[in-house]
Amino acid sequence: MSGGRGPSRQTRVPTTEELMDLWRAAAESPPPLEELAARVHADTPPWDLDALAAEAVRGTTAVLEVTAGEPTLEAEGFTLVGLDPDVQDATDLPYPERCFDVVVDRHGGYDAAEVARVLRPGGVLLTDQLAGDDVVDLHAVFGAPLPRPHLTVDARADELTDLGLDVTRRETWHGPLAFDDVAALASYLALVPWRSPADFSVDGYANTLIYLHMRAPAWGQPLVFTQSRFLLRAERPF
Numbered sequence: 020m021s022g023g024r025g026p027s028r029q030t031r032v033p034t035t036e037e038l039m040d041l042w043r044a045a046a047e048s049p050p051p052l053e054e055l056a057a058r059v060h061a062d063t064p065p066w067d068l069d070a071l072a073a074e075a076v077r078g079t080t081a082v083l084e085v086t087a088g089e090p091t092l093e094a095e096g097f098t099l100v101g102l103d104p105d106v107q108d109a110t111d112l113p114y115p116e117r118c119f120d121v122v123v124d125r126h127g128g129y130d131a132a133e134v135a136r137v138l139r140p141g142g143v144l145l146t147d148q149l150a151g152d153d154v155v156d157l158h159a160v161f162g163a164p165l166p167r168p169h170l171t172v173d174a175r176a177d178e179l180t181d182l183g184l185d186v187t188r189r190e191t192w193h194g195p196l197a198f199d200d201v202a203a204l205a206s207y208l209a210l211v212p213w214r215s216p217a218d219f220s221v222d223g224y225a226n227t228l229i230y231l232h233m234r235a236p237a238w239g240q241p242l243v244f245t246q247s248r249f250l251l252r253a254e255r256p257f
Contacts, residue, residue: 064192083137119142144251150248160227
């Protein structure tokens with residue numbers, strides 16, 4: 020009896036057309052983001068906006084959260100206001116001057132002059148923003164321009180300083196955004212269209228997607244791009 024082992028089975032490599040079918044299906048019927056999270060892995064920055072906001076709102080009476088829809092802060096002892104669901108950013112705020120103790124911004128756009136206008140003396144702005152170079156490498160591989168390249172921590176800090184606010188904290192962070200495969204990327208781009216070309220489709224960008232597949236997933240490695248975020252804290256002097 021031979022002690023040798025038979026030939027090992029090899030996993031069949033899918034054809035290009037099979038891959039394209041898989042990617043089309045992923046883009047046309049993406050799962051909810053919470054389900055896709057098992058295949059898309061995003062590191063988070065070292066700061067904790069919830070903890071910083073909880074500290075800032077302690078002892079206050081009026082807080083504005085610049086997040087379209089329902090606020091995510093817990094209102095305890097103060098009035099919490101969120102933007103109308105149809106409002107996409109904090110421009111032309113429908114509030115009187117100096118009416119808020121704290122303004123918290125979570126990845127939303129805001130008009131610095133409007134925020135300064137509604138802050139009371141001693142009031143605090145906390146903002147956690149996607150920087151203008153967020154996933155610049157993802158945009159580059161598709162040949163797509165960055166939507167807000169001017170959005171930097173220094174530019175935002177200078178705006179607030181020019182409006183008379185004191186910037187008391189500024190931090191920047193870069194971290195990985197990884198996709199298990201091109202199908203996960205195709206689903207993600209369907210759900211988060213501002214991170215893809217305006218004309219994105221699987222067939223229209225077939226060569227790019229095949230290139231991305233061969234760059235990493237074909238060899239069992241994830242596709243990795245670079246997130247870019249910044250944090251600012253500013254106060255209106257008394």
